[in-house]
């Protein structure tokens with residue numbers, strides 16, 4: 008039977024062309040801290056659109072530019088300082104997952120007397136946060152409609168995921184035209200990240216979940232059909248909107264309602280990898296996830312087989328379960344290869360020198376994986392397959 012569940016996602020989503028016009032009402036007369044990355048929003052016109060709206064709203068605006076890809080604790084500290092000294096009312100993230108995740112951490116840090124790292128490491132409970140709004144410019148993480156954030160502490164080389172219902176964005180504006188300027192490479196990372204979220208949700212062990220399983224399969228088939236067309240035409244409204252809706256849906260709890268939540272072991276290994284090497288999240292997943300599939304199917308091929316048949320259309324005629332599952336894992340690898348996603352750690356110049364450190368970082372929190380709980384040996388095996 009399905010698990011009992013409560014669905015409550017408070018994020019108001021404004022989806023589609025021109026929806027930026029909703030921003031002024033959301034922030035009318037407020038003191039706003041605008042949080043963004045390395046400057047893409049100044050090149051593609053999004054900053055200008057946002058500023059027009061903020062002026063219309065008669066908002067008082069402060070800015071925190073320079074959020075890194077894999078956002079760092081030091082930047083969160085800078086944001087918390089501004090919120091406290093300027094008595095900010097609302098945070099507005101404009102960008103991809105990094106700008107949004109950094110904003111979530113600032114939002115809780117602004118309401119806490121100690122160091123925000125205590126909240127991220129769960130040494131202290133999160134009891135409140137400043138409100139957050141987002142203007143999304145990159146379809147990938149789902150952060151625009153979820154309560155999750157991932158922050159890197161570069162001093163200790165830790166990259167930690169954390170979450171709190173207090174950091175669901177109050178509203179998110181998703182205009183597919185804002186993603187037109189995302190490079191081909193970054194678009195591929197976004198596709199891989201979104202698909203990984205769906206895949207990890209798929210690897211659960213809850214019984215009687217035909218609706219959710221079918222939903223995930225449909226989302227994956229749609230991503231597989233859309234991705235090559237989008238990469239042929241990066242300014243196609245049609246394909247950008249499809250990928251944008253996929254990425255938001257893939258990680259806003261829709262795909263885990265009623266299940267045990269799925270298996271996020273690959274994400275844990277990837278976060279460890281990018282903590283040590285600062286590589287792009289989607290690039291790391293493209294390398295690791297097919298090898299995670301290969302690793303788990305040896306113990307239990309059942310769901311990899313289901314994926315192979317229902318998503319990749321592989322026939323099981325005359326084949327053992329494990330043969331079908333292996334073809335499924337290979338089909339995912341082949342598909343991501345066809346998009347030119349990275350497929351070996353050596354693509355990032357990573358060899359086995361730091362393998363024990365990556366394993367240590369993977370186990371920074373106990374319990375890695377649920378469909379298959381991984382031990383150090385399993386993580387080593389997945390990393391070695393990925394070399």
Ligand code: NZQ
Pocket residue numbers: 043044045046047048051074075076077078102103104105106108144145146147148149150153155156157185186187188189190193196197200258274288289
């Ligand atoms: O920094 P700027 O100049 O904005 O450029 C960014 C950055 O270089 C660029 N970009 C974004 N929108 C653009 C654009 N370039 C041109 N045109 C646009 N419209 O893209 C680069 C990557 O941006 P980033 O925000 O880092 O990417 P992404 O959205 O993939 O976020 C990655 C971070 O999110 C975490 C990852 O671990 C990583 O730290 N994750 C967050 C999750 C969550 N909160 O739920 C879940 C994910 O699994 C993930 O772990």
Ligand code: ZN
Pocket residue numbers: 148200203204274288
């Ligand atoms: Zn991810």
